[in-house]
Amino acid sequence: xxxxxxxxxxxxxxxxxxxxxxxGGGNYxxxxxxxxxxxxxxxxxxxxxxxxxxAELYYDGRSEKALGHAIKDLPRNRIVIGSKLxxxxxxxxxxxxxxxxxxxxxxxxxxxxxxxxxxxxxxxxRVFTDDESLVExxxxxxxxxxxxxxxxxxxxxxxxxxxxxxxRWMQEFERNNIQITVxxxxxNIFSRAIEYEALPYCVQTGxxxxxxxxxxxxxxxxRYQSIDDIPDQYCRTRHFHQxxxxxxxxxxxxxxxxxxxxxxxxxxxxxxxxxxxxxLSINWAIQNKALTCVLVGTRNPxxxxxxxxxxxxxxxxxxxxxxxxxxxxxxEIMGPQIDYYESPENNRTTFTS
Ligand SMILES: NC(=O)c1ccc[n+]([C@@H]2O[C@H](COP(=O)([O-])OP(=O)(O)OC[C@H]3O[C@@H](n4cnc5c(N)ncnc54)[C@H](OP(=O)(O)O)[C@@H]3O)[C@@H](O)[C@H]2O)c1
Numbered sequence: 001x002x003x004x005x006x007x008x009x010x011x012x013x014x015x016x017x018x019x020x021x022x023x024g025g026g027n028y029x030x031x032x033x034x035x036x037x038x039x040x041x042x043x044x045x046x047x048x049x050x051x052x053x054x055a056e057l058y059y060d061g062r063s064e065k066a067l068g069h070a071i072k073d074l075p076r077n078r079i080v081i082g083s084k085l086x087x088x089x090x091x092x093x094x095x096x097x098x099x100x101x102x103x104x105x106x107x108x109x110x111x112x113x114x115x116x117x118x119x120x121x122x123x124x125x126r127v128f129t130d131d132e133s134l135v136e137x138x139x140x141x142x143x144x145x146x147x148x149x150x151x152x153x154x155x156x157x158x159x160x161x162x163x164x165x166x167x168r169w170m171q172e173f174e175r176n177n178i179q180i181t182v183x184x185x186x187x188n189i190f191s192r193a194i195e196y197e198a199l200p201y202c203v204q205t206g207x208x209x210x211x212x213x214x215x216x217x218x219x220x221x222x223r224y225q226s227i228d229d230i231p232d233q234y235c236r237t238r239h240f241h242q243x244x245x246x247x248x249x250x251x252x253x254x255x256x257x258x259x260x261x262x263x264x265x266x267x268x269x270x271x272x273x274x275x276x277x278x279x280l281s282i283n284w285a286i287q288n289k290a291l292t293c294v295l296v297g298t299r300n301p302x303x304x305x306x307x308x309x310x311x312x313x314x315x316x317x318x319x320x321x322x323x324x325x326x327x328x329x330x331x332e333i334m335g336p337q338i339d340y341y342e343s344p345e346n347n348r349t350t351f352t353s
Pocket of ligand 1: 018019020021053184212213215217218221223278296298304
């Protein structure tokens with residue numbers, strides 16, 4: 001396993017991190033048992049993974065609780081825990097209460113990275129609450145930043161990060177005299193929106209990037225024969241037709257035909273290079289030096305080993321370029337919008353609220 005510095009800091013993250021949303025078990029990812037989670041975390045640690053990602057939102061805190069339990073036997077000072085605060089909870093002083101609740105669930109004294117899960121605006125808040133007064137009066141960014149800095153001064157948080165922030169949201173945050181250590185952003189072969197603006201901006205300002213959905217929730221693995229086999233809940237992004245899943249909110253046509261064509265070509269490339277699809281996908285993402293760490297979510301130690309084996313290889317330059325060319329039409333259709341779940345009008349990552 002190789003390690004990279006998070007932005008301009010000394011904090012080192014493994015190139016492959018473990019996404020822990022599925023821990024605790026629930027509707028979205030299915031069952032997960034504490035004894036299996038302990039084995040999974042021990043396997044991850046033995047393989048050199050040091051970054052573990054969670055959020056208060058994941059299964060209403062059960063992911064944090066399960067992660068806290070699963071890492072009990074690991075040396076705390078050798079692992080990096082990142083959690084996230086939801087914008088509905090980022091009001092003055094509430095931020096502090098929510099961070100303390102996360103610490104309690106994780107059964108730890110400090111978070112290595114504390115991120116704001118989505119930009120603070122009415123559109124982000126509307127997705128997760130029916131309370132119109134919250135939608136009309138989102139938290140003030142300066143209050144949230146002041147609380148985050150307080151948490152850092154108290155030693156409860158080592159580094160402050162954000163997630164799903166486009167350039168202008170990062171700039172608004174930074175106007176409050178805060179260095180963003182990392183921005184956690186969606187990044188995979190078919191989701192390259194960050195390459196237009198957010199990624200170059202992170203590089204320019206010294207923020208690291210933690211990539212999520214690197215396996216596109218299973219599509220970029222060998223799990224499914226065709227995109228038609230993917231369960232509805234994993235087809236909610238703008239890549240899929242609005243009618244593909246009853247949970248789709250974006251109202252767009254998607255690009256399913258282009259996805260099918262590109263997937264067939266990628267499968268051939270993976271086979272020719274003796275890689276599984278997940279290994280090709282992970283490899284491709286890690287190849288981008290702007291990424292500090294790429295997350296994969298799995299509850300299975302064997303699949304984790306397969307993924308780590310993928311992370312240890314490097315794609316030949318011509319293969320990397322070929323993957324870029326295959327995915328270019330999808331990149332162009334999807335455009336620069338980082339929010340893959342919403343229509344352009346409801347895009348949470350743009351500046352205006
Ligand atoms: N900041 C944000 O807004 C945000 C949003 C989403 C996710 N995240 C973070 O990213 C993490 C990953 O979640 P994701 O949504 O991005 O999912 P993902 O990692 O793209 O995909 C996870 C899915 O891939 C499957 N999988 C993993 N390795 C595999 C392999 N080798 N072969 C076949 N299937 C494989 C997993 O199944 P099994 O469990 O059965 O192996 C699971 O169904 C989350 O845990 C979370 O920490 C952050």
